[in-house]
Amino acid sequence: xxxxxxxxxxxxxxxxxxxxxxxxxxxxxxxxxxxxxSLGQGLEFLIYFQGNSAPDKSGLPSDRFSxxxxxxSVSTLTIQRTQQEDSAVYLCxxxxxxxxxxxxxxxxxxxxxx
Amino acid sequence: xxxxxxxxxxITVSEGASLELRxxxxxxxxxxxxxxxxxxxxxxxxxxxxxxxxxxxxxIKGFEAEFKRSQSSFNLRKPSVHWSDAAEYFCAVGYYNxxxxxxxxxxxxxxxx
Numbered sequence: 436x437x438x439x440x441x442x443x444x445x446x447x448x449x450x451x452x453x454x455x456x457x458x459x460x461x462x463x464x465x466x467x468x469x470x471x472x473s474l475g476q477g478l479e480f481l482i483y484f485q486g487n488s489a490p491d492k493s494g495l496p497s498d499r500f501s502x503x504x505x506x507x508s509v510s511t512l513t514i515q516r517t518q519q520e521d522s523a524v525y526l527c528x529x530x531x532x533x534x535x536x537x538x539x540x541x542x543x544x545x546x547x548x549x
Numbered sequence: 550x551x552x553x554x555x556x557x558x559x560i561t562v563s564e565g566a567s568l569e570l571r572x573x574x575x576x577x578x579x580x581x582x583x584x585x586x587x588x589x590x591x592x593x594x595x596x597x598x599x600x601x602x603x604x605x606x607x608x609i610k611g612f613e614a615e616f617k618r619s620q621s622s623f624n625l626r627k628p629s630v631h632w633s634d635a636a637e638y639f640c641a642v643g644y645y646n647x648x649x650x651x652x653x654x655x656x657x658x659x660x661x662x
Contacts, residue, residue, distance in 0.1 A: 477655050479652075480650050483650070491649060535581035535645065535650065537598060543592065
């Protein structure tokens with residue numbers, strides 16, 4: 436079966452614009468995760484969905500960041516009024532069961548804010 | 550606060566030499582521990598995981614890791630490194646009924662011919 440897919444693979448935007456990043460998890464996986472990986476840094480945990488609900492949104496860096504998941508499948512991470520410090524690779528992962536089940540990662544979306 | 554520490558940012562070993570990458574976690578509850586590898590241009594791949602039971606776990610590509618509760622450590626080892634092992638390695642920890650997950654900052658492995 437297909438793995439986790441993310442789109443777009445690369446996104447270049449201007450400061451102040453909004454961006455939407457999409458994640459398609461592995462079919463049948465109930466949990467979905469978003470991470471941010473800045474240059475030379477580890478992975479920063481942003482948010483976790485179990486089904487369509489996110490029990491803890493405190494990992495989102497600011498109120499410009501939001502995420503939703505519909506139908507227990509596709510998820511969108513939206514960044515409003517992008518800033519240069521938002522430039523990073525955004526990784527999505529999914530797992531069959533809830534945390535801390537094994538996560539399978541997508542290839543990431545590289546976001547560059549000019 | 551819960552966290553994961555990988556004290557070595559870069560490590561260089563010769564091909565054929567043994568390898569040990571260090572990982573320490575800070576929270577005392579029962580951890581679920583993982584090692585992932587990220588090769589250049591590749592996504593993150595699970596190497597191995599520890600949930601319970603035998604504290605020495607075997608993974609893919611000849612890697613193993615040992616959970617030592619007394620030292621809050623989960624070090625990754627390989628007896629003989631291959632050039633294709635050059636990559637960045639991440640240790641990670643989660644906890645049952647806890648809605649977050651923690652990665653270390655990673656260790657970049659360079660393999661000398």
